[in-house]
Amino acid sequence: MKLITQKSYYLLIVYFFTLVLVGISFYYVTNYVIREEFNKILYHRKYLLIKQLSKSDSIIKYQNFSDQMIFIQESNVSLPPFEQINDTLIFDQSEQKNLQYRQIHFTQEIRGHYYDMYARRLLIESESLAGPLLILIIFLFLVLLVTLFFFNRWVSHRVWKPFYVTLSKLKKYQLKQNDTISLPKTNIDEFDQLNEVLGIMMNRIKHDFYLLKEFTENTSHELQTPLAVIKSKIELLMQADNLTNIQYKYLSASLASVHKLSKLNDSLGLLVKIENNQFHNFQSIDVYQLIESKLFNYEDLLQIKFIEVIKEKVDTLEIMMNPILADILIENLINNAIKHNITDGKIIINIRSNELSISNTGNELMIDDTSLLFQRFSKSNSQSFGLGLSIVKEICNQNNIDISYQYIKDKHWHTMTLRFGIVD
Amino acid sequence: MKILVIEDEEELLNSISNYLQEEQFHCEYALDLKNARFRLNRETFDCFIVDIGLPDGSGLELVKEIKKEQPESFIIIISAKSSTENKVEGLNIGADDYLTKPFDLSELNARVNSGLRRYKPVKKKHVEFNELKIKTDIYQVLVHDIEISLTKKEYDLLLYFITNKNRVISKLAIIEHLWGGYQDSNESYGFLYAQIKNLRKKLSIAGCNDYIENINRIGYKFRAN
Numbered sequence: 049m050k051l052i053t054q055k056s057y058y059l060l061i062v063y064f065f066t067l068v069l070v071g072i073s074f075y076y077v078t079n080y081v082i083r084e085e086f087n088k089i090l091y092h093r094k095y096l097l098i099k100q101l102s103k104s105d106s107i108i109k110y111q112n113f114s115d116q117m118i119f120i121q122e123s124n125v126s127l128p129p130f131e132q133i134n135d136t137l138i139f140d141q142s143e144q145k146n147l148q149y150r151q152i153h154f155t156q157e158i159r160g161h162y163y164d165m166y167a168r169r170l171l172i173e174s175e176s177l178a179g180p181l182l183i184l185i186i187f188l189f190l191v192l193l194v195t196l197f198f199f200n201r202w203v204s205h206r207v208w209k210p211f212y213v214t215l216s217k218l219k220k221y222q223l224k225q226n227d228t229i230s231l232p233k234t235n236i237d238e239f240d241q242l243n244e245v246l247g248i249m250m251n252r253i254k255h256d257f258y259l260l261k262e263f264t265e266n267t268s269h270e271l272q273t274p275l276a277v278i279k280s281k282i283e284l285l286m287q288a289d290n291l292t293n294i295q296y297k298y299l300s301a302s303l304a305s306v307h308k309l310s311k312l313n314d315s316l317g318l319l320v321k322i323e324n325n326q327f328h329n330f331q332s333i334d335v336y337q338l339i340e341s342k343l344f345n346y347e348d349l350l351q352i353k354f355i356e357v358i359k360e361k362v363d364t365l366e367i368m369m370n371p372i373l374a375d376i377l378i379e380n381l382i383n384n385a386i387k388h389n390i391t392d393g394k395i396i397i398n399i400r401s402n403e404l405s406i407s408n409t410g411n412e413l414m415i416d417d418t419s420l421l422f423q424r425f426s427k428s429n430s431q432s433f434g435l436g437l438s439i440v441k442e443i444c445n446q447n448n449i450d451i452s453y454q455y456i457k458d459k460h461w462h463t464m465t466l467r468f469g470i471v472d
Numbered sequence: 473m474k475i476l477v478i479e480d481e482e483e484l485l486n487s488i489s490n491y492l493q494e495e496q497f498h499c500e501y502a503l504d505l506k507n508a509r510f511r512l513n514r515e516t517f518d519c520f521i522v523d524i525g526l527p528d529g530s531g532l533e534l535v536k537e538i539k540k541e542q543p544e545s546f547i548i549i550i551s552a553k554s555s556t557e558n559k560v561e562g563l564n565i566g567a568d569d570y571l572t573k574p575f576d577l578s579e580l581n582a583r584v585n586s587g588l589r590r591y592k593p594v595k596k597k598h599v600e601f602n603e604l605k606i607k608t609d610i611y612q613v614l615v616h617d618i619e620i621s622l623t624k625k626e627y628d629l630l631l632y633f634i635t636n637k638n639r640v641i642s643k644l645a646i647i648e649h650l651w652g653g654y655q656d657s658n659e660s661y662g663f664l665y666a667q668i669k670n671l672r673k674k675l676s677i678a679g680c681n682d683y684i685e686n687i688n689r690i691g692y693k694f695r696a697n
Contacts, residue, residue: 269525272552273481276574280487283577286640286690293688300642300690307644310574314554321555348625349651352666372556 090152119166127155210234268317315435327370363401407463491577539566546587576645615678633694
């Protein structure tokens with residue numbers, strides 16, 4: 049949910065309760081004001097009545113008006129002074145229901161006569177006040193809703209624009225590509241702060257990233273000499289005459305581990321170099337020729353495993369690439385197709401004008417998620433480090449090659465497809 | 473045969489000279505560029521083994537100087553840098569071979585021998601071992617002076633064995649030698665066994681003794697007696 053929508057939800061809840069509160073108070077205040085007004089009128093009427101009656105009592109004749117506005121009763125006995133103002137319900141014949149009146153009830157002695165008097169005035173019904181009020185509140189709420197909607201749109205266009213600019217820049221940003229990101233100055237303090245902090249953070253991350261890469265590169269170099277010492281000492285030790293079987297076993301295991309370590313080092317070093325874009329010098333490369341030469345190198349391995357290679361050259365495929373990287377790419381792919389193949393297996397190499405696919409027979413992979421295949425250290429067996437395919441992936445990334453993997457289950461075919469010149 | 477090894481890691485230096493000395497090579501050493509230049513100006517060597525990362529500069533500079541001062545000698549670079557560009561650069565400035573650390577001593581020995589053969593007259597290019605004879609200039613193998621036909625891999629394997637005769641050579645070293653660095657799966661052992669089996673068979677058919685001895689798990693030894 050967008051921040052602004054979220055904010056609007058809360059605002060609407062607040063508006064709702066405020067409007068209800070305003071409505072209720074308005075209702076009561078209106079009622080109070082009306083009664084106050086009526087009281088004034090009724091007091092004025094009382095004053096007029098007393099004034100009239102002190103002149104003459106002719107007004108008594110008119111006492112029974114149909115709307116029962118004034119009611120005067122002359123008393124024979126003396127009445128104590130009394131005055132009361134209140135609401136009262138009186139049944140109305142024409143409307144067939146009780147109507148609410150404001151009335152003043154008082155006694156007065158005028159020229160020796162005692163009068164008991166009522167003056168009444170029809171009140172506005174409460175329901176007829178509440179109805180329009182409710183409609184008004186609903187209307188106001190709707191108006192707020194619509195205003196809020198348009199206001200939000202306007203705000204997200206104007207005020208939040210720098211935020212979305214920053215966001216889209218961050219989305220595109222790639223640490224590896226060594227590009228600096230420039231976040232423009234906005235006229236909103238919070239966004240300026242955000243951009244500033246982001247800028248500082250990114251510089252720090254970049255700095256750390258390069259330190260780490262430098263470290264990886266240096267380590268992989270520096271480790272090779274000590275490894276060479278270990279390897280040479282093992283080799284010298286191997287020459288001893290009186291070694292037991294178990295000692296040979298230990299030496300063999302040590303040698304294998306040194307071998308593994310140095311391979312790992314090499315691969316990591318290469319990976320870092322590819323990531324650092326250290327391979328320039330682009331040349332036109334005929335993929336078919338390159339594959340031919342690689343297959344020639346692997347001829348005896350193919351023979352020992354009885355693997356049949358079928359080459360389908362539909363079209364000539366020429367790519368612009370660094371020759372060393374192209375070599376590593378094809379080498380790794382073919383190596384993989386042989387390594388993970390079965391005895392009496394097959395390799396099909398299909399070359400089209402902008403597509404290369406290498407398929408091989410082989411056992412099903414142990415991993416479920418095939419995207420993990422290209423990740424570092426995702427390995428199919430303990431013999432390899434699983435760096436081969438991540439090197440392939442990295443080379444593809446750097447050279448705008450789209451690589452994908454498919455597996456046809458019932459036929460046990462693994463296929464790597466490379467599409468060249470895909471511009472994103 | 474005199475070899476000068478220029479390497480700043482003393483233990484590696486020891487290992488190299490230890491291994492090569494047994495091959496009747498006379499090994500001298502220098503720990504830095506200064507010392508190496510000093511030796512270079514006073515003596516002649518048949519072979520130089522040069523490390524690139526030296527404390528007082530790059531071994532590449534030294535390679536250029538050696539090429540100028542003693543162009544007849546054979547130069548092998550040993551370096552931690554394994555990339556193709558580094559190799560190309562090293563070979564371009566005059567080195568004859570490039571070996572990446574960590575290397576097998578048997579591999580270094582094979583390279584030194586092969587390099588030294590290169591500058592010798594044809595007659596001396598022949599490697600002989602009892603009834604076996606390898607004419608390295610024409611890639612020919614003779615058993616009791618009768619030529620036998622070997623594949624490229626079998627030939628390489630036999631030459632590697634004879635160069636490192638009486639030494640235990642690890643299987644991994646042989647695999648690296650034959651197939652380069654790319655094969656690192658369990659299967660590469662299978663490839664190796666197949667090659668050894670074929671080589672043994674061909675040699676024994678030709679009436680050659682079986683000199684290849686299995687050394688428990690670790691590798692093989694080409695035994696002279």
